[in-house]
Amino acid sequence: EDQVTQSPEALRLQEGESSSLNCSYTVSGLRGLFWYRQDPGKGPEFLFTLYSAGEEKEKERLKATLTKKESFLHITAPKPEDSATYLCAVRNFGNEKLTFGTGTRLTIIP
């Protein structure tokens, strides 16, 4: 059974204070690892897909990386508008479904 564990559950940072969110996964054959951002009262918004270990993707202040067991979402010099819950999900080969983690609630304090 595929499993996704995200840590920490919640993270408070000062504006400009860089940090990383962790997504550990167990899957028999990784077809893709996905990062989403979710604002309160809204649906998840797609950020990145990573397909193989060593891959990295960037978008503004966010950078996602992937190893064989975990993915990190690095946030550099965050701003208050980066506050959101960040979700990680994995897809197995031959499987149409995603398995989601419970997310990390990120708060950036001005």
Place this chain on the structure above:
Amino acid sequence: NAGVTQTPKFRVLKTGQSMTLLCAQDMNHEYMYWYRQDPGMGLRLIHYSVGEGTTAKGEVPDGYNVSRLKKQNFLLGLESAAPSQTSVYFCASSYSIARSSYEQYFGPGTRLTVT
């Protein structure tokens, strides 16, 4: 493009009542999904569809039914609502896994309360 839309946005039901949630997408996606999101539980898959006229059970299908009569629409039905079905419901869609990219795109959600 509107992306993925859901109606209604909010609904309050009494125990035993029925309702249908509608999801529509204009991205020509083959796959569509229904999730529920509860505090501390993450997103859990209820049912999904890999094409028009097909449906399959997800992780938590009991108490729900679905139909996909048209490629762009995916309906979620509650025949006899229970308080345990109080949740936020999200619809999502994606291209087939046979394509090069198949990330899921989500709708804005429906907040359902069953009293």
